[in-house]
Structures are given as C-alpha cells and as structure tokens.
Amino acid sequence: MGVDLSLVCKGFEDPVQDAQRCFRTILSALSQPGTVGCLDNIALHQPPDRWSKSAWGVAMTLLDSDTRVWLSPSLATTVAHASLQFHTSCNMTKNPAEADFAFVGHPGEQPDWSSLRQGEPEFPDLSATIILQVPGVTVVEPSELSGGESPPTKVAPNVCPNVAPNASSSSTLQLQGPGIEHARQIRLERGAEGRWAEQLRLALVANRSQFPLGVDLLMVWSNRLCAIPRSTRVAAI
Amino acid sequence: MNLPDACVHPQASDPPVPNQSGGIRGDRLSLLACSDPKVLAHALLPWAETERTWLRRPETGLVMVQGRTGGTGARFNLGEMSATRCTIRLNACGSTGVGWVSGRNAKHAELIALADALLQSPEHRDAVCTQVIEPLIEMRHATLEAAAALAASTRVEFFTMTRGE
Numbered sequence: 001m002g003v004d005l006s007l008v009c010k011g012f013e014d015p016v017q018d019a020q021r022c023f024r025t026i027l028s029a030l031s032q033p034g035t036v037g038c039l040d041n042i043a044l045h046q047p048p049d050r051w052s053k054s055a056w057g058v059a060m061t062l063l064d065s066d067t068r069v070w071l072s073p074s075l076a077t078t079v080a081h082a083s084l085q086f087h088t089s090c091n092m093t094k095n096p097a098e099a100d101f102a103f104v105g106h107p108g109e110q111p112d113w114s115s116l117r118q119g120e121p122e123f124p125d126l127s128a129t130i131i132l133q134v135p136g137v138t139v140v141e142p143s144e145l146s147g148g149e150s151p152p153t154k155v156a157p158n159v160c161p162n163v164a165p166n167a168s169s170s171s172t173l174q175l176q177g178p179g180i181e182h183a184r185q186i187r188l189e190r191g192a193e194g195r196w197a198e199q200l201r202l203a204l205v206a207n208r209s210q211f212p213l214g215v216d217l218l219m220v221w222s223n224r225l226c227a228i229p230r231s232t233r234v235a236a237i
Numbered sequence: 238m239n240l241p242d243a244c245v246h247p248q249a250s251d252p253p254v255p256n257q258s259g260g261i262r263g264d265r266l267s268l269l270a271c272s273d274p275k276v277l278a279h280a281l282l283p284w285a286e287t288e289r290t291w292l293r294r295p296e297t298g299l300v301m302v303q304g305r306t307g308g309t310g311a312r313f314n315l316g317e318m319s320a321t322r323c324t325i326r327l328n329a330c331g332s333t334g335v336g337w338v339s340g341r342n343a344k345h346a347e348l349i350a351l352a353d354a355l356l357q358s359p360e361h362r363d364a365v366c367t368q369v370i371e372p373l374i375e376m377r378h379a380t381l382e383a384a385a386a387l388a389a390s391t392r393v394e395f396f397t398m399t400r401g402e
C-alpha cells in the first residue's frame with residue numbers, strides 16, 4: 001500500500017486524548033438526538049479542502065482498518081484519500097452500497113439512502129452511517145416551542161449554546177424517540193441548496209419505517225455536529 | 238549488510254516521490270535504524286533545530302514477524318516484536334520523512350525521520366550524506382568486520398589425514 005506522504009495533512013494534535021474527546025462528543029450527540037455537539041476543545045489543523053473540521057474529526061475518530069469508507073465526489077480529493085489512509089488505514093470503496101461510513105460533502109451529493117447498507121434482521125448493526133456536511137443546524141429552545149408545558153432545559157455536556165436562528169431561510173423538524181424526553185425541534189439552515197431539508201425529512205421518515213434496520217445520520221458543519229439515529233421519529237412542523 | 242555505492246553518493250536520479258520500498262532510501266533507513274541512537278543524535282546536531290511538524294508522533298506498537306523455513310518454505314508467523322514509528326514534515330521545504338525502529342526508542346525514531354526528511358531535501362541532502370550517512374556506513378562496516386574477526390578466531394579447521402593402510 002503506497003501513500004504519497006507529500007500529500008498527507010495533519011490529523012489530531014494529540015491522537016489519544018483528542019480522539020477520546022471527539023468520540024465522547026459523537027456518543028453524546030447520538031444518544032441525545034437533536035442536540036448540537038462541539039469539537040471546540042479539539043485541536044484540528046487544516047482539514048483537507050472542502051472538509052469541515054467536524055467531518056475530519058469524525059473521520060479521524062471512527063475510521064480504522066476494519067471500516068470501509070465512501071467519499072462523495074467533492075470530498076474525494078487525493079489529499080483526503082492519502083491522509084485518511086495514512087492516519088486511519090481505512091479501506092476506500094467507490095461503491096456506496098459497500099460502505100460502513102459515507103462522507104457526503106453537501107446535501108445535493110447524497111446517495112440514495114436505500115442503496116446504503118441497512119443492516120440485516122439478525123445484525124442490524126451492520127449498517128452504514130452517513131456523515132453529511134450541511135449549511136447549519138440550530139436547536140429550537142424549549143421556551144420557543146409552541147404549547148403550554150415545556151420540558152426543563154437540561155444542558156448536556158458538550159452541547160453548545162444556540163445562536164438565534166433565522167426562521168425565514170430554514171425549515172424545522174420535530175424529533176421524538178429514545179434520548180429525547182418529550183420532543184426536540186431543530187432548524188435546518190437552507191444554505192445554497194434550497195429544498196434539501198424537505199428531502200432529508202422524507203429520507204429520515206422512510207429510514208425510520210424499516211426500524212430496526214436503517215442508517216444513522218450525523219450532520220456536521222464547521223466544528224459542530226448533530227445526530228439523528230434511526231431510532232428517532234421525525235415530523236415536519 | 239552490503240550497502241550499494243549509491244547509498245554514499247546520491248544520484249540525480251534519486252526518486253523524488255518517497256514511495257519506494259527498499260532501494261536507496263530503504264538501505265539508508267535500514268542503516269539509520271541499525272545505528273547507535275547516541276551517535277546518530279550527535280551527527281544530526283547541526284540540524285537539531287530544524288523546524289518540523291509532526292504528521293505522526295512517535296507511537297509504539299507490535300509488528301508480526303514472518304519467516305520461511307529455510308528461507309524458501311511457506312510463510313509462517315514467527316512472533317510479534319515491538320516497533321516504534323513516526324513521521325515528520327520539514328516546515329521549510331515540505332519534505333516528509335519516516336522513522337521506524339525496533340523496540341521503544343521514540344527519540345531514535347524521530348532522529349531517523351528527521352534524517353530521512355533531510356535526505357529528501359535538495360538543500361540538505363549532500364551535507365547529511367557526508368556528515369551522517371558516510372560515517373555511519375564506516376562504523377557499520379567496522380562493526381561487521383570486528384564481529385567477523387571475532388568469529389574467525391574461534392574457527393576450527395576440520396581435516397582428515399590419510400590413515401596408513
């Protein structure tokens with residue numbers, strides 16, 4: 001296996017500690033769907049072009065020689081290939097149906113979710129995880145939720161304070177299920193790609209319908225991430 | 238270990254892409270890995286402050302050593318040995334060097350990676366060859382000769398004189 005070392009870019013500054021902090025953040029995000037995790041405390045320098053810091057951190061943390069990885073066209077640069085193989089020894093695949101992890105540069109590049117590995121009834125864990133770079137996600141504070149009773153705010157570790165979302169250029173999803181006390185709402189920022197939020201909702205609903213099979217979604221942007229695992233029920237607001 | 242002349246006198250045709258397995262670069266890395274870390278550190282003193290970036294900090298792991306019976310038989314796993322590796326990039330010229338060493342001497346691996354990176358930098362290559370690689374080759378030859386001489390002194394000649402009939 002030859003890796004052109006002149007292309008390789010840096011991974012974690014402190015591989016053991018940073019990978020553990022990053023893993024904890026991913027775990028928290030997956031176990032509390034609809035919360036936003038921060039990788040602020042992790043030193044990540046110069047990810048490859050078009051890779052967000054959090055996508056790069058997730059790759060450095062979760063990939064190893066036992067995982068097969070698919071990169072969407074905008075992420076599949078020679079630098080990314082060389083760096084991933086150098087730091088993680090992961091196996092690259094050109095076929096999304098074979099991948100354990102699918103890294104997607106922007107919502108328009110998503111493969112058909114049903115073509116990804118969905119797991120098997122005996123082994124639902126043999127499924128793919130999608131790491132999707134998005135323009136942004138904000139959590140709607142419980143006080144903003146319409147309706148009388150609002151669940152008490154619990155600030156989980158590694159959860160960021162929210163920035164006031166711009167409702168006019170985003171669309172809102174309501175999340176329910178394991179890890180969510182009552183309901184959580186997140187706003188997907190529309191960005192340059194218009195209707196991706198609606199398409200994502202349809203994909204999530206179809207994904208949920210075949211539970212316990214299905215794929216898990218990690219949305220990443222900047223140095224933040226937000227997870228919607230297959231156990232979460234999604235509805236439009 | 239026989240070191241080719243090219244190890245001493247770098248050729249213009251040295252591959253610029255550091256992907257080659259074995260060859261001149263492999264011989265040099267082998268020489269560096271077999272060298273005494275203290276000697277290597279002393280020889281590399283002029284470059285000790287070279288600005289560098291870690292692509293991979295020294296890490297120690299296990300390597301499966303494989304063998305072949307008689308050198309030709311089927312491959313089998315002989316056992317595991319510890320090895321330490323690291324990768325360095327020089328800030329000034331961007332050349333990347335790797336260092337692998339048996340055992341757990343992280344400083345030795347770093348010195349090897351530094352020497353490897355310098356050897357790929359056109360600016361430093363010649364100086365490192367004369368000040369580091371050549372002395373190491375001489376020392377290596379001297380060590381091998383001393384070992385051979387030591388072994389030779391214990392050699393027993395077996396010969397049979399013809400018995401009277």
